Amino acid sequence: MKMRNQWPVLPLVAGLASGLLTGCGSESGESGGTGSSVVMGMSDDVLATDPASGYDPGSWLLFNNVFQSLLSFPKGATQPEPEAAKDCSFSDDRATVYKCELKPGLKFSNGDPLTAEDVKFSFDRMLKINDPAGPAIMFPSLDKVQTPDAKTVVFRLKVPDATFPSKIASGAGSIVDHRQYDAGGLRTDDKAVGSGPYKLDSFDKDRAVFSVNSDYQGTAKAKNSGVTLKFFHGDRAALKKALEGGDIDLAYRGLTATDIAQLDQQDDTKGVDVVEGTSAEVQHLVFNMKDPVAGKIGVRKAMAYLIDRDALVKNVYQGTATPLYSIIPAGIVGHNTAFFDTYGARPSKEKAAAALRADGINGKVRLTLWSTPSRYGPATDQELKAIAGQLNASGLFQADVKSVAFGQYEKDIAQGRYGVYVKGWVPDYPDADNFTAPFFGKDNVLGNHYANGTITGTLIPATAAQSDRAATDQNFGKLQTIVADELPVLPVWQAKQYAVARDGVYGLEYCLDASTVFRFWELSKS
Numbered sequence: 001m002k003m004r005n006q007w008p009v010l011p012l013v014a015g016l017a018s019g020l021l022t023g024c025g026s027e028s029g030e031s032g033g034t035g036s037s038v039v040m041g042m043s044d045d046v047l048a049t050d051p052a053s054g055y056d057p058g059s060w061l062l063f064n065n066v067f068q069s070l071l072s073f074p075k076g077a078t079q080p081e082p083e084a085a086k087d088c089s090f091s092d093d094r095a096t097v098y099k100c101e102l103k104p105g106l107k108f109s110n111g112d113p114l115t116a117e118d119v120k121f122s123f124d125r126m127l128k129i130n131d132p133a134g135p136a137i138m139f140p141s142l143d144k145v146q147t148p149d150a151k152t153v154v155f156r157l158k159v160p161d162a163t164f165p166s167k168i169a170s171g172a173g174s175i176v177d178h179r180q181y182d183a184g185g186l187r188t189d190d191k192a193v194g195s196g197p198y199k200l201d202s203f204d205k206d207r208a209v210f211s212v213n214s215d216y217q218g219t220a221k222a223k224n225s226g227v228t229l230k231f232f233h234g235d236r237a238a239l240k241k242a243l244e245g246g247d248i249d250l251a252y253r254g255l256t257a258t259d260i261a262q263l264d265q266q267d268d269t270k271g272v273d274v275v276e277g278t279s280a281e282v283q284h285l286v287f288n289m290k291d292p293v294a295g296k297i298g299v300r301k302a303m304a305y306l307i308d309r310d311a312l313v314k315n316v317y318q319g320t321a322t323p324l325y326s327i328i329p330a331g332i333v334g335h336n337t338a339f340f341d342t343y344g345a346r347p348s349k350e351k352a353a354a355a356l357r358a359d360g361i362n363g364k365v366r367l368t369l370w371s372t373p374s375r376y377g378p379a380t381d382q383e384l385k386a387i388a389g390q391l392n393a394s395g396l397f398q399a400d401v402k403s404v405a406f407g408q409y410e411k412d413i414a415q416g417r418y419g420v421y422v423k424g425w426v427p428d429y430p431d432a433d434n435f436t437a438p439f440f441g442k443d444n445v446l447g448n449h450y451a452n453g454t455i456t457g458t459l460i461p462a463t464a465a466q467s468d469r470a471a472t473d474q475n476f477g478k479l480q481t482i483v484a485d486e487l488p489v490l491p492v493w494q495a496k497q498y499a500v501a502r503d504g505v506y507g508l509e510y511c512l513d514a515s516t517v518f519r520f521w522e523l524s525k526s
Contacts, residue, residue, distance in 0.1 A: 038228070039248045041251050060516070064196075075510040078430040115150045119153045129184065311386070324493050332430055507524050
């Protein structure tokens with residue numbers, strides 16, 4: 001699980017869409033890597049080509065296409081299935097021993113055979129390096145990896161963890177060639193050797209070039225001959241211009257809500273299609289429980305009664321998000337509407353005032369909302385200003401907004417300097433555990449001094465041990481009710497995931513789902 005303050009670099013422009021996707025066109029193009037190459041632009045950077053280091057959306061995009069994992073998420077699915085593995089399963093009733101058998105004939109892109117030794121090496125290496133910007137933190141339950149033979153891998157866990165298959169299906173489960181990587185250090189040459197459907201041919205600060213890996217043995221079938229990824233380093237205007245001018249075939253990550261709305265209205269004249277997919281990205285307001293103002297339950301409840309999510313989604317995000325009334329987003333098993341049930345959807349000045357009076361607060365509440373530009377989306381500062389406006393319009397608050405650079409923002413949160421601040425979250429894997437344990441478990445990433453013994457001692461361990469994920473509903477429901485009552489966070493919105501493609505580009509509908517896996521191999525161009 002993600003047990004540190006590692007939040008997305010630049011989230012998708014904006015909650016989970018309905019099951020139908022829009023603007024997708026019909027599937028076209030050849031399979032087997034013989035179609036045209038595709039040029040893709042995004043405003044994120046890829047911060048690492050070594051999977052022992054990268055823990056950001058851009059890096060995981062690279063990992064999911066260049067490296068194999070034992071399991072992977074099929075398009076549109078939230079349950080992992082075999083990829084490099086022939087099969088995997090827990091071999092005990094406690095979910096503490098997980099065994100995988102590899103497929104025969106696996107090779108890395110350089111021709112080296114992939115065996116159980118490489119799988120063990122990859123996990124041992126990641127944990128040994130334990131890079132602060134890497135995914136080792138997801139595996140606190142992993143005790144050791146054993147290889148009884150060249151085709152068998154056995155993971156022994158310290159405690160039951162039914163989410164372990166989803167964790168190893170993510171970018172954190174990338175398998176590297178033990179002959180090509182240092183067991184004790186990260187690669188620094190910007191190269192990558194994996195066994196995934198694509199090879200990384202070149203990488204620099206402005207672009208990454210990928211070609212189809214002819215040695216790949218897995219479930220993906222490439223519908224193009226390669227992908228070139230252009231980086232726009234946060235310059236959203238340049239990304240939009242490149243798309244409209246035909247310099248790129250598609251834009252993913254970083255276009256503003258206004259851009260999306262405009263392009264959607266102009267798709268006939270601009271020759272582009274806006275493709276909307278599902279997403280489990282969320283954003284919360286976080287309350288410092290030790291703050292002299294935000295630490296008061298009356299203040300937190302008053303804010304919960306006053307914030308108008310519908311207005312934020314309409315006016316700030318132009319409909320590119322949906323209101324969120326749960327810490328577990330819609331589309332993820334365990335989701336409920338605890339915050340809607342407790343505080344309602346329509347703002348109530350009367351209930352807010354009553355909550356303040358019940359806590360002995362009679363005058364206006366002076367409050368600063370803290371934000372950071374870009375990190376959680378280009379409209380985050382605007383959103384918090386709108387929230388402050390809603391609070392002030394009630395006559396119960398005197399709120400303002402301050403925005404600081406992300407580096408300073410994280411340091412100040414760690415030192416407890418903020419009472420209310422914003423956090424966004426793109427999941428590592430599509431399971432309710434990844435929206436609860438990182439926030440409310442031991443050593444959680446929020447930095448807000450919140451702890452609840454029932455959550456940490458009973459509910460999180462119980463849900464982690466339940467192999468039937470549908471059977472976790474009751475315990476996750478209890479957890480969400482506790483959080484709604486105690487209000488250490490206030491969910492605000494859930495993102496919709498978008499990409500914009502020029503006419504003749506197909507397959508994007510298979511790249512935008514709650515697994516957060518962007519599948520290069522599904523793209524084709526006529």
